[in-house]
Amino acid sequence: MEHVIKHTEFQDIYEIRLSGSGGQGLIFVGTVLAEAIGIYDGKNVTQTQSYGPEARGGASRSDIVVSRSEIYYPKTTKLDLLLALTQEACDQYCLALKEDGILIIDSSLVTQLPLREVLGFPFTQIAKEKLKTPIVANIIALGTIGALTKIVSKKALIEAVKKRAPKGTEELNLKALELGFGLPRKRRNRRSREKK
């Protein structure tokens, strides 16, 4: 008996990297996203993290691999989606993206853009202005990811945020998520207005 593996059996992989600096809550957001995709949307998922020995600051990232079949290698090789919340993260990881990969940046922190299509939203600025705290910028970005891709459903994200958010912050985080969901739509509306 010879074991032959078909291409489709293991290579329908979608790779996501959430990157920035320590303290921006990227590993937390990674966990929420993995929970949403894995448990509430029912796909296979692994989440790994990479950070420096510092307690605050330093590069930090969370890698998520999504697949319909079992996932063996839990790290990423070529990214389908990159979220960069700092200039450093954007510079360092934008080359790891696939040619048709999606790059989402925090335009209030990343000012020098790479030579490719970029989707910029001022997550930190919006968090400060609308929710009076910069700490939920990560959840706003998560909502935007949910709105821009088909990798995770809105319902799953809401359930995951409810489950994983620290006690007492559920409402704030859900508000942030909703805000993030609305961002791409607003942008589209603005664009279409400009065209007219």
Add this chain to the structure above:
Amino acid sequence: MEEKVKEKKEILLQGNVACAQGALAAGLNFFAGYPITPSTEIAEYLAKNLPKYGGKFIQMEDEIASISAVIGASLAGAKAMTATSGPGFSLMQENIGYAYIAEVPCVIVDVQRGGPSTGLPTKVSQSDTMQARWGTHGDYHSITLAVSSVKECFELIIRAFNLSEKYRTPVILLMDEVIGHMREKVTLPQPEEIKVFNRWKPTVPPEWYQHFEINPHFISPMASFGEGYRFNVTGLTHDPLGFPTAKAQEIKDKLDKLRNKIEHNINDIVQVKEEFMEDATSAIFAYGSAARSARQAIRIARQKRIKVGLIQPTTVWPFPDVYMEHMSDKLELILVVELNQGQLVNEVLRTNCGRARIRRLNRYDGELITPDEIFKRLREVR
């Protein structure tokens, strides 16, 4: 009642947390430790949850004190464990030796990071493999298990406790940063599916009891302090009553006992996972997180009709000698993949005795080896 008839549920779980939950399922009731990256989540989870199960959690001043507390608790009848990483594992070595000679069941989890010394706290490595076997001095036989997935964290920590209770010996569970910090979707077994083994208790009256009795099984029943049985515990080589001895025969008997209780039960202790080995002419030998990359690499190779299989020892020590000798006859090539400069490859070479071609692939820059690297190397050496 309704609570009990729960359906099997998929959950997203981190390796370290799975390890802690497995320990609770195995009946853990004492944890002493000192937090260290990347093992901290084990202590964190147990600090919160062990007291709910009626157990004791204590954060000690360092790792030397931690392993000492664990040994003491076990002698008093507790199922005890500690969790650490390389630097802490080094500090524990002296007292792990004490646990070997005093035959104290306990579990030591080492979530490996880069070394030597403080090394790379947040990066992956498998460089403690040999330390798990030869870390402390003297003649002894280590039982060491290695995990490669979140589910295995849960399963193998239970197995570690069972082996340690069964054979009255410390058991080391090797994890690594990737597995410890990784979150994965798992379905955990229900409590009734889990087999838990508890240490043999003496059946003789207290005046006949020998704490280190030499019997045909080489495993002495173990009373706990406070149960009415008198016994002495020492790190000095001792007679069956536990008192230091200088008699040649008693010394030899003691050391033979330490060896034989492992060697005579090797089939119960050693476990190897295989994949695609039925028709394989070559194999990748990998354990821990490297085995994950190997599984993917094998699928890439199989797609190209290369007949390669996976040998993944979940018991690293004692080394699966008999199994590997058999494989050396059967296979043309064995590629040993490790996240260190080459540790278990020497054991593969020893059991191989020049029969199959042994090639190695090592990565030790703090990153997990990629499936493509393994596949490339496999094509190169075929």
